[in-house]
Amino acid sequence: MKAALRGVKSSRAKALGVSVFVSGVVGCAGLFAFGGGVASAQSHYQSSSGKEVKSVTFTQPDRPPIVYQKPSSSLIPQGRTLFIENCSTCHGIDAVGSSRAPNLQGLGAATIDFWVYTGRMPLADPTVQAIQKPRKFNRQQTLAIAAYVSSLAPGGPAIPSVNVAGANISQGESLFSTNCAACHTITGVGDALANNVYAPSLYGVGATQIAEAIRTGPGNMPRFGNGTLSNAQVADVVKYVLYLQKPQDPGGISLGHVGPVTEGFVGILIGLGGLMLFGYWIGGRAQR
Amino acid sequence: MDKRVEKTTDWLDERLGIAKGARSSLNKIFPDHWSFMLGEIALYSFIVLLFTGVFLTLFYVPSSQPIIYHGSYAPLRGQTMSEAYASTLHISFSVRAGLVMRQMHHWAANIFVAAIVVHLCRVFFTGSFRKPREINWIVGSILLILAIVNGFIGYSLPDDLISGTGIRIAFSIVESIPLVGSYLAFFLFGGNYPGNAIIPRFYTIHVLLVPALIVVLLAAHLGIMYHQKHTQYPAPKRTNKNVVGSVLWPTYALEAGGFFFITAAVIAALGGLVQINPIWLYGPYIPYKVSYAVQPDWYMGWLDGALRLMPSWEIVGFGHMIPNVFFPAVLLPGLTFTALSLWPFIEKKITKDDQVHNICDRPRDNPWRTSLGVGILTFYIVLFFASSTDVLANTFNTSLNFVLWTFRILLIALPPVAGYVTYMLTKETATVADAGLRKGPVVITRSEDGEYSTVVTDDDSSGADVNFELIEVPEEREYRQVVEGNETDRELVGVSESSPSGDNGGVSHKKATAQRSGGSGIFRIPRNLPGGGGLFGGRGLKRQQRDAQER
C-alpha cells in the first residue's frame, strides 16, 4: 500500500494536482464571487408607484404618424401600359376581375402596392396562396400600376408613409402581441395555419408594406381599420415589426427565433450528443 | 504515509470508524463502457442545475404582482407586467453573468431530461433492470417524472407569453380530471384561472419540494447502484459473479470527476453561445394575448403532440363530463408512467425469469424486448414530432390538416412496423455467428484460370484479446490474505461454509472472507450465463460456445 501511494505522490503528480486545485478555486471564485457580487442591485427595473407612467415618446408635432398619399396621376399612362401587359390577362383590362381573379376596382392604391411590391403579384400559380417572391417591378413601376388601378374607381386607402422615428416601440410590442402574434408568432417568423393557409414571415418587409397589410388585410389576414388601430398605433406596430426583423439576441445564436422546437434538437443532438462523444472517449467499448 | 493524512484519518476513524468502509470503496471496481456514462451526464447536469439555480434565486422574484417595467430593455419599457417577468428581464439584461446563468440553467435542464431518457433506454434495452435491480428501476422512473415536472414548472416561472399559455393549458388539464378536477385546479391555482398564486407556488415546488425529492431519490439511486455493483456487458472473463473494469482510486475518480467538468463545460458553451428561451421577445403573459407556434420544451412535446392528435371526443352522460384533454394529458401519461415503473415485473410475469443478472443483454440477443421497446419508443417519438405539426407544415410548405392526419395515421401504423422491422433485424443478427464482432480480413484470390475465391480468415481480434490477465487490486488481495490468514478470526465469526453472507459495503469483511475461502457452492450460478435464460434467450451460436468454454 505504501509503495503504491509513493508512486502517486511523485513530484509531477503533485504539480498537476496543484494546477487542478488552483484552476478549480479560481473558476469557482469567478463564477460566484464576481457573477453574484458585482451584479447591480435589484429593483432597478420597477417603479414604486402603481400608476401607469406615460412612456417617453419623441413625436415630432409637425409630422403625423402616417401620411396617406395617392401616387402621382402623371404615372397613370405608364401604369396602364404595365397593367395591360402584366395583369389584364387575369384581372381584365379595366381591373374588373374574371373567373380567375378578383375585381380590383375600389380597393385603393395601398392594396395594389402591397401585392405588387412584395412580389406576390403577378402570381406564379393561381391555385395556391400568393407567396412573397423577388419583386417584378421597381418602386416607380409599382406606384404607376397602383396609380392606374386606383384611378379607375374611388375607395380604399392610399399609400401610407410611416413616421417610424416618432412611434413608440413599447406600445407597438403590446399591440403586436394582442393583434398580430396569434398568426405571425410573437417573433414574427410566421407559421402554417389551417387548410393550406399560412401567415408569412415578417422578416424583410418594409415599413410601408407593413402598414398597407394592416390597413388592407391581404388574403386571409383580418383588416385593421381606423376603429381598431389608430394611425399612431399602426406606426407603433410598424416600429416594433421593424425591430423584430433584427431583434436583440444577447444570448448568442438565435436559432431562427422558432422557440423550443429547435432548442430541443440542439439540446439533444449537440448538448447530449457532444457529451456522449466525450463519454465514448472516456468509457470506450466493451473488450471482446 | 503522509503524517497529516494519517492524523486526519485517525481522528475521523476514532469517531466514525470510516477506514474500513473507505478502504473497500477505494478498491471498488467500475466497469468501463461509453453507455454507462449517460447516467453520469444526468447527474452532472443536475449539479449544474443546482449551482446555476441557486444563482438565479438570488435575483428572481416569484410574484404575480403587476408592476411597471423601467429596466434596460427598451421595447418593453413602460409596460405592465408581473414582477416575476420583470425580474427575469433584469437577470437577462442587468445582472452580471445573469443571462449566461439563466441560459445554462435552461440548457442543463434540457440535457438533464435527455440524458435521463437515453439512460433509461440503455437500461431497458440491455435488460439491466432485471433482478436484483427492479427497485432502482422504479426509483429511476420516479426521477424521470420529477425531472419532467420540474422542467415544466421551471419553464413557466419567467411568466412570459409562451410559458403563460402553457400554464393555462396545465389548468385545463388538472380541471379535466374526473370527480375532483375542478377542485384540484382551484386549490392549486388559488381560485379560478389565472389567479395570482400560481407563480409563488410553482416557485416553492420548483426550488424546494421537487429538488429535495430528486436529491433524496438520486442518493438512493446511486447508493443502490453502488451497493449492488454495476452491470457489465458480456465479454471474455466477465461472469455473473465478477466485476471487470477500472479501480475507483485513482482512475475512476479522475475520469468521473473530469467528466463533471466536461459536462459543465458543454453546458456553459451552449449557455453562452446559443440563445435559449429569449423571453424578452415573448413579452409578458397577459391572458388574452397569445402567440402562434407555442411549443413546450422538448420533454413535454409528446404530451402536446397527444393533445393535438386526439380526435374531438368527449364523454358526456349522467350530468357529468369526461373532457377531451383528460385522455391525452392525464390518462396517457398515467398509463405511461405506471407501465414504465412496473416494467421489470411485467417482463418477469412473461419470462418467469427469477435469476440474478449482472451481465447486460445485448439488445440483439433479445429480439422480443428490443422490438417491443423500439415499437413503444416509436409511438412516443411520433407524438413528440406531432407537437410541431404547425412548424413542420410551414417548413415543408404543406397543409397543416394533411400533416395532422399523417401523424394520426403514423401514430397507429408506425410502432408495429418499427417493432416488426426491429424483430426481423435482431433475429437476423442473432443467428449470424460473430454478429457485431470485428471480422477477420476477407482474402480474395484469383487463380491462374481466372477463378476468384474468397476466404474468410478466422483472425478476428477477439481471439487475441482473450489472453489478457484480470488483476485483483493488490491492496485488496493483501488485505484479504491478512484477514483470511487469521484462522481464529474465522472461527470467531462462526459462519459455516455452506451458509455464506455477503455485504460488499465493507461492513462485514470477515464473513465475506470466510465465504470466499469456502470456495464453490456459495453462489447460485444461473444455468445459462451470461445473459441468462428464459424466453428472451436467443444467442449467437459462436458466442454461446465461447461462453460455455469460459465457464
Add this chain to the structure above:
Amino acid sequence: MSEIEQTSRSSTYDYSSMTGGRTMETFIGALFGVSLLATVGLGVTFWLGGQPQIEGALLFVALAGIGVGVVAWGKYLTPHGPFVQEREELKSSDVDRDAFYKSLERGTKVLGRRSFLGKMLGVSLGAFGILQLFPFLRSLGPVPGKSLYVTDWKNGSQVTKVDGSPVTVNDLEVGGAMTVFPEGFIGNAVDQVILVRPSNFNLVTRPGRETWGPQGYLAFSKVCTHAGCPVGLYQELTQQLLCPCHQSLFDVLTGATPVFGPAPRPLPQLPLSVDTNGVLRSQSGFNEPIGPGFWERGNG
C-alpha cells in the same frame, strides 16, 4: 503516443513503475494552464462588465481544460488493469435471516398481544392525518362553486376595447377582428371575447340566434373549448377561427362549430345588439359555460 498507449494498456499494477507518458503529462499540464488563463480572462470580463458570448466561451475553456485534463490523467497516466472484483451475493445468509426473524418476532409478539391498542392507534393517526388535510386544502383556494359557469357578461354589458373605449358599430371594417371585454372587466381572463365582422348585414349563425349578429358583428368566447388557449387567430377569407395551441378550427358562420382538430364543442356565442348611440352591447351573458370541459359540467 505509443508510449501512452503502452501505459494505458499496461497490465502491471505497480504505480511506481509508471514512468512513461511524458508527452501526455505535458499535454495535460498545458490544458490546466489554458484553463487557468481562461479563468483569468473570465475575471477580467466580469470586471469590465461582462458579455454573454465571451463569458460562455471562457467558461467553456476553463471548465473543459480542467475536465479533459483530469480525464486524460485518469485514462492515460493510471494503470487500467483490467481489474477484477468478485460480486458477493446480495442475499443474507440463512443464519442472518433467521436471526432477523427472531428479533422481529420479539417485538411483534409483545405488541400483537395488545391488538386493541394497535387498532386504536391506527384509527387516531388516520383521523389526525385526514383532518389535517382539510384546512390545508381549503386554505389553498376557494371551491369552484358556480364560478366556472358564469362570466361578467350581463344583459346590456357594453362591449369595450382593450384600451377601455366602447366599440361602436363602425369600428370594425368587414373582415376585421378585435379582442373585447365587458365594460369594467378589461383583461379578465374568462371574459375575453373575439369580435369579428364577416359582413355588413345581420348574420344568423344557427336557428335560435336570429338577432345575435347585428350588422355582421359576431362575438365568441375567446377561450378555447379544448384546453383554454385564446382563440386569437382569424382567417378572414375562409371565415374560420384557429386556436394557436392545438390547431382546433372553428367555422365562424355556423356559430364557431369545430371543424378540425381536438376541440369537442363550439365556442360559445355572445348575443349582441346595437344601442341607440351605435355602441355594441351584449343581450345577455353566455348561455353555456365557457372554456374547456370539467366533470360537473354535464352537457350544458
